[in-house]
Structures are given as structure tokens and as C-alpha cells.
Amino acid sequence: MSEASNQLALALTGNDKASFENYWAEGSAELVKVIKASAEIKEPVSVDKPRVIYFYGNSGVGKSHLIFAALRHAKERNAKTSYLSLSDAYVSPDMLAVVDVHHLVCIDDVDAWAGSKEKERALFTMFEQVKHAGGQLLISATRPPDAAEFVIPDLVSRLSSGLIYPLHELDDEQRFEALKMRAKARGLSISDDSVRYLMSRSSRDTGELFELLDKIDHASLVEQRRVTIPFLQNLLNRD
Amino acid sequence: MQNVVLWDKCLSKLEDEMEERDFHTWVRPLRANNADSSLVLYAPNRFIKDWLTDNLDQQLKTTVQHFAGEGASVVISLDSPATVQTEASIQNIVLQNTSNEEPSQQSSPFGTNVLNAAFTFENHIEGKSNQIARAATKQVSENPGAAYNPLFIYGGVGLGKTHLMHAAGNLIRQNRENAHVAYVHSERFVSDMVKSIETNSMNKFKNYYRSLDALLIDDIQFFADKDKSQEEFFHTFNTLLETGSQIILTSDKFPKEINNLQERLISRFESGLTVRIDPPELETRVAILKNKARKNKVDLNDEVAFLVAKKIRSNVRELEGALHRLVASSRFSNREIDLDLAKDTLQDLTLFQERKISIENIQKTVADFFNIRVADLKSKRRNRQIARPRQIAMALAKELTSMSLPDIGDAFGGRDHTTVIHACKKIDELTRTDSKIKEDYATLQKILSV
Numbered sequence: 001m002s003e004a005s006n007q008l009a010l011a012l013t014g015n016d017k018a019s020f021e022n023y024w025a026e027g028s029a030e031l032v033k034v035i036k037a038s039a040e041i042k043e044p045v046s047v048d049k050p051r052v053i054y055f056y057g058n059s060g061v062g063k064s065h066l067i068f069a070a071l072r073h074a075k076e077r078n079a080k081t082s083y084l085s086l087s088d089a090y091v092s093p094d095m096l097a098v099v100d101v102h103h104l105v106c107i108d109d110v111d112a113w114a115g116s117k118e119k120e121r122a123l124f125t126m127f128e129q130v131k132h133a134g135g136q137l138l139i140s141a142t143r144p145p146d147a148a149e150f151v152i153p154d155l156v157s158r159l160s161s162g163l164i165y166p167l168h169e170l171d172d173e174q175r176f177e178a179l180k181m182r183a184k185a186r187g188l189s190i191s192d193d194s195v196r197y198l199m200s201r202s203s204r205d206t207g208e209l210f211e212l213l214d215k216i217d218h219a220s221l222v223e224q225r226r227v228t229i230p231f232l233q234n235l236l237n238r239d
Numbered sequence: 240m241q242n243v244v245l246w247d248k249c250l251s252k253l254e255d256e257m258e259e260r261d262f263h264t265w266v267r268p269l270r271a272n273n274a275d276s277s278l279v280l281y282a283p284n285r286f287i288k289d290w291l292t293d294n295l296d297q298q299l300k301t302t303v304q305h306f307a308g309e310g311a312s313v314v315i316s317l318d319s320p321a322t323v324q325t326e327a328s329i330q331n332i333v334l335q336n337t338s339n340e341e342p343s344q345q346s347s348p349f350g351t352n353v354l355n356a357a358f359t360f361e362n363h364i365e366g367k368s369n370q371i372a373r374a375a376t377k378q379v380s381e382n383p384g385a386a387y388n389p390l391f392i393y394g395g396v397g398l399g400k401t402h403l404m405h406a407a408g409n410l411i412r413q414n415r416e417n418a419h420v421a422y423v424h425s426e427r428f429v430s431d432m433v434k435s436i437e438t439n440s441m442n443k444f445k446n447y448y449r450s451l452d453a454l455l456i457d458d459i460q461f462f463a464d465k466d467k468s469q470e471e472f473f474h475t476f477n478t479l480l481e482t483g484s485q486i487i488l489t490s491d492k493f494p495k496e497i498n499n500l501q502e503r504l505i506s507r508f509e510s511g512l513t514v515r516i517d518p519p520e521l522e523t524r525v526a527i528l529k530n531k532a533r534k535n536k537v538d539l540n541d542e543v544a545f546l547v548a549k550k551i552r553s554n555v556r557e558l559e560g561a562l563h564r565l566v567a568s569s570r571f572s573n574r575e576i577d578l579d580l581a582k583d584t585l586q587d588l589t590l591f592q593e594r595k596i597s598i599e600n601i602q603k604t605v606a607d608f609f610n611i612r613v614a615d616l617k618s619k620r621r622n623r624q625i626a627r628p629r630q631i632a633m634a635l636a637k638e639l640t641s642m643s644l645p646d647i648g649d650a651f652g653g654r655d656h657t658t659v660i661h662a663c664k665k666i667d668e669l670t671r672t673d674s675k676i677k678e679d680y681a682t683l684q685k686i687l688s689v
Binding site for chain 1: 267
């Protein structure tokens with residue numbers, strides 16, 4: 001097949017953007033409800049309520065997915081939001097200083113800035129501004145505040161004042177169900193045996209498995225083939 | 240096609256085409272508006288405008304032309320500060336009307352040096368750990384400029400320094416309605432000063448800060464390394480002292496321990512009264528929790544309050560975090576706040592802490608503290624110099640980890656679990672009768688909980 005014919009309009013494959021509906025919430029149902037509620041708030045948050053929802057877990061547990069789901073949920077309700085991923089090289093302390101702090105501010109990978117006094121100070125200042133403005137922070141990290149190796153204790157204590165949730169890795173059974181749910185959300189028909197085949201021969205990282213599912217969906221559309229074990233075998237061998 | 244409708248269509252297409260991270264960072268915050276034959280996209284700040292110009296110019300143009308025809312053009316512009324300001328001001332008004340915070344605000348040319356009316360002496364929980372600091376602050380508030388000047392309050396994070404400071408400001412204002420009191424975080428002082436230099440309004444800055452009746456500066460340690468700010472603060476400080484105005488400062492450290500602070504400032508800070516706040520002891524933590532629960536109209540019984548306070552030991556903000564989690568868990572799982580719910584919730588919160596406080600960590604900390612070797616703790620030696628630290632380490636392991644008693648015994652040279660029980664009983668008894676052991680044990684608890 002020529003390279004040109006391998007290309008499909010991206011819009012065709014981008015139909016499973018992050019939402020609460022396509023997130024496998026087993027074990028983190030309370031967190032999902034808390035985040036959903038925060039994305040529905042349009043009024044300034046009163047001083048007694050938590051300012052921060054902080055959740056942490058290893059790569060692939062769905063942290064960014066939850067943040068994007070919150071952003072989407074807020075957008076559907078015309079609530080204003082800001083989003084910054086601190087592992088993005090373009091994002092600087094100066095940029096953090098101009099974020100609109102009056103509504104839901106989502107910060108992905110907050111511990112990417114741990115260890116830098118200048119960056120942590122920018123985070124601390126933003127936290128104080130959000131607090132005074134009645135805004136709310138939705139923060140993801142790989143570790144809890146007191147273990148994230150921040151060097152400014154004031155920042156740690158402020159991050160600890162909110163709702164803190166761990167996000168656990170899915171076990172094999174949960175990963176199996178999550179993959180099936182994800183495939184269904186994409187309209188991709190894949191048998192249980194094919195899902196098991198995929199899981200036994202590729203990464204156990206859920207995020208990477210989802211990426212692989214995107215590839216499979218794309219290849220199946222381009223090649224006009226059903227997703228079967230021989231098809232997967234062929235596809236995985238290509239990589 | 241109306242431009243707003245056009246932009247909505249473009250947004251949906253771009254959302255499908257772009258990485259979600261890029262879409263939400265750079266495209267979602269844009270505001271679209273009408274212009275003759277082009278779509279004007281307003282970026283809220285120059286970072287977004289620059290990134291779009293460098294990275295997405297062509298894609299934006301293609302997308303707009305896809306819906307509006309080839310003649311359509313896109314202009315990326317910076318949103319006028321007035322628009323952003325107006326929106327922010329409107330929301331500020333809403334905030335002041337709806338928040339429980341009721342900021343008692345006085346006009347300041349430098350933003351809002353707001354006193355939080357919710358922080359008073361009446362709702363400050365007194366305990367052994369903060370009683371001297373509280374008494375001194377109250378005295379200063381009743382006789383500003385006369386009692387202790389400056390008052391320097393120091394202690395770890397989240398122990399209530401800011402609460403005391405606001406309480407002082409509120410009491411000063413309560414006793415003299417027109418008293419000119421400013422509460423400012425040191426970062427804010429620095430940024431106000433930088434802005435004043437940039438806008439050539441340094442005199443206004445000086446006049447404002449030097450004409451106050453009381454200046455309350457929080458987290459003074461953030462002045463470290465900022466020579467220019469220290470210089471200005473030094474002069475402000477002297478003027479205020481000369482005119483009999485009250486100064487209250489807080490810091491996480493004793494003045495001399497703040498690195499990179501000018502010597503003359505340190506000596507000024509020490510010229511008044513320096514008081515320390517320690518982490519609250521168990522009973523105070525329980526009282527704080529119950530007070531916060533009452534404020535949030537949450538029913539928290541003693542059993543649950545004691546459980547939370549025993550597990551969360553380091554500071555008040557973490558206690559607050561634990562209470563928020565309990566309330567959220569109760570609300571979203573439709574369960575009452577009882578011991579079972581508290582145990583489940585705390586498991587999440589102390590997961591890392593418990594992993595961090597390992598038996599090895601306890602043994603090493605105790606050995607270092609008593610100047611003995613870890614091997615001594617595990618040895619058969621039974622002389623007092625070794626046996627007592629061993630008993631303390633065992634009691635700490637029982638209190639701070641979730642290890643079983645046989646496992647703790649094993650970790651100390653294969654001792655029986657009854658030895659661990661005996662050690663725990665002995666230490667419990669000694670902490671009530673021997674003040675030295677009590678102090679050592681409390682210090683070790685603090686070291687291990689940080």
C-alpha cells in the first residue's frame with residue numbers, strides 16, 4: 001500500500017477525546033465525582049471549601065485524561081478554564097503569572113517543576129492568587145505533595161490543604177475491561193481474544209496500550225480489515 | 240457566517256486535529272471577534288499569542304478557510320488588558336458578595352492588602368504549642384506600637400502564624416476603626432515594589448508603606464536574596480518604628496537562620512520579641528479539627544477526630560485537607576462520617592507517609608539521636624544506654640508504621656512480640672513520668688513525621 005493511501009483524515013480517528021464517560025473509573029469513582037463537581041462550578045469558591053484537588057499516580061494511570069475530561073465537561077457548561085502542563089517546555093513561570101485565576105485552573109504534571117525554587121515560587125504565588133480570587137485548582141502529579149521533592153515547604157503545605165487522591169495502576173482484569181471500553185467508544189469492534197492477545201504481547205502501561213489501540217483502529221480503517229488476531233500479529237510484527 | 244459561530248466550528252475541528260494538551264493550552268483560551276473580512280483571535284497573554292504565531296498560524300488559517308472560504312483571513316492579536324481587567328473586576332465583585340471571607344479591605348494603591356475577617360482570636364485554637372505566640376500577639380494588638388515592636392513569629396508551615404497575624408490586624412482595626420493596617424505577603428511586597436520601579440511610582444510606594452499604623456508581613460523568608468527589596472524594607476521598617484507603628488513579621492525560621500538576609504535586617508528583627516509556634520499536640524489537633532468541622536457544619540465525633548489527629552501530625556493545613564477528604568468521601572459515597580469511613584480515607588492520605596516511615600528509617604533516626612549504632616539496637620546488649628533507645632524505637636515503630644508486632648520484634652534482632660509489647664508499655668509509662676524521655680520521644684516523633 002502506498003504511503004499516500006495510508007493517510008486518513010485525522011478527524012475520522014479523533015472521536016474518542018477524553019471524557020468522564022470513556023474513563024475506566026473503577027477504584028477512583030469518588031475522585032471522578034469530585035472532579036466533575038469542580039468542573040461544574042461557575043461561582044467563586046467560598047473560603048471554607050477546598051481550593052485544590054490533587055491526584056497522583058504513575059504514568060499511564062489516566063491523570064491527563066481526567067484533566068482533559070474536566071476541561072471538556074466545563075466547556076460544555078460554558079465554564080471558564082485554564083490549562084497548563086508543566087512538563088511542556090514552553091510553559092514558564094512568567095506564563096503561570098498571567099493565568100486567569102478566577103475559575104478552574106488545571107495544572108498537569110505539577111511535580112515536573114519540583115526542585116526549582118523559582119518555579120515553585122511561581123506556583124506558590126499562583127496558589128495564593130487562586131485562593132483570593134475564589135478559583136479552584138485541579139492538579140496532577142506523579143507523587144503526593146509531601147513526596148514530590150518540592151523545596152518550598154509553604155507550597156507543600158498549601159497543596160496538602162485540599163483533596164488528595166492516589167490513582168492506582170489498573171490490574172490485568174481492569175486493563176482488559178478498560179481496553180474494551182475504549183475500543184467500544186471508538187466504534188472499534190475487537191473480540192475478547194484479540195484484546196487478550198494484545199495485552200499479552202505489548203506494554204502493560206495502560207496509556208501505551210490505548211495509543212496502540214489508536215494505531216490499530218487507524219490501520220484497520222486504512223486497510224479495510226477487521227481486527228483479528230492475525231491482523232494484530234501482522235501489525236505488531238511491523239513495529 | 241457570524242464570526243462567533245465560525246470560531247465554534249473551527250474550535251471543534253481543531254480539537255479533533257490537535258493534541259489535547261496543545262489545544263487546551265493554546266487554542267481554548269482564545270476569544271474571537273468580528274473584523275471586516277477577517278476573524279480576529281484575541282490571546283489572553285503574549286505567551287499564547289507568540290506560540291500561536293510561531294506554531295499554528297498556518298493551521299488556523301487553513302481551518303478558518305475550510306469553513307469561511309479561501310478569502311477569509313485570521314489575525315492573532317493580544318487581548319486588551321481592559322477586557323481582561325473588566326472581566327476580572329466583575330468576578331471580584333461577585334467574589335466579595337458571595338464569599339464567606341468578608342475581607343475587611345482598605346484602599347491601597349497596591350492591589351488589595353486584605354485582612355481576612357474570618358481569622359480572629361476568638362476562633363484561634365490555643366494549645367501549649369502556640370500559647371506564648373498567641374498571648375504576645377494579643378498583647379501587641381491591644382497596645383500597637385507600645386508592647387513588643389517588631390513582633391517576630393516563627394515556626395513551620397501550616398501552624399497558624401498567618402491566622403494570628405490576621406487576628407492581630409482585625410483586633411487593631413476593631414479597637415481603632417480608622418487604623419491604617421496592611422497585611423501583605425512578602426512576595427507581594429516585592430512585586431509591588433518592582434511594579435513601582437517600572438512605573439516610576441516609587442514615591443507612592445514609599446508613602447503608602449511608610450504611613451501605616453500597622454504593617455503585617457507574612458513569610459519574611461521570601462526576602463532572602465532580594466537585596467533591593469531588603470534595602471527598601473529596611474528603610475520602611477525604620478520609619479515605621481520611629482513613628483510608633485506596629486510591625487508584625489512571620490517566618491518559617493528564627494531570624495538568624497534565614498539565609499541570605501542582610502545582617503542589619505536580622506538585628507532589627509531581633510530587637511523586639513521573637514516567639515515560636517510548635518506543631519500542635521494531639522489535643523490541640525483534635526480541637527482544631529472539631530472547630531473546622533463545626534464551621535463547615537459537619538458532624539465529627541470525638542472518636543473520628545482523635546483518629547484523624549493521631550494520623551495527621553505535621554500541620555494544620557494537612558488536617559484541613561484530611562477533613563475535606565472526609566467530607567467529600569461522605570458526600571460522594573453517601574456514607575456517614577464514622578470510624579470506618581475515616582480509616583478508608585486516611586489510608587489514601589497516609590499511604591505515602593507510612594511507606595516513607597519505614598522501620599529502617601526509625602532505627603537509623605533513633606540510633607543517630609542517641610549516638611549509638613543501628614547494630615546496637617538489633618544486638619542482644621541489655622544495658623540501659625542501648626535498651627532504652629531500643630524500646631523507644633519499638634514504640635515508634637508500633638505508632639508510626641502498620642507493621643505487626645512480630646514483624647517489629649523480628650526487625651530488632653529476632654525478638655519476640657511480647658518484648659515489643661513490654662517496650663511499648665514501658666515507654667508509655669515513662670513518657671508520663673519522665674520529662675526527659677517525654678521530650679526525646681516527642682522530638683523523634685516530629686523528626687520522623689516531617
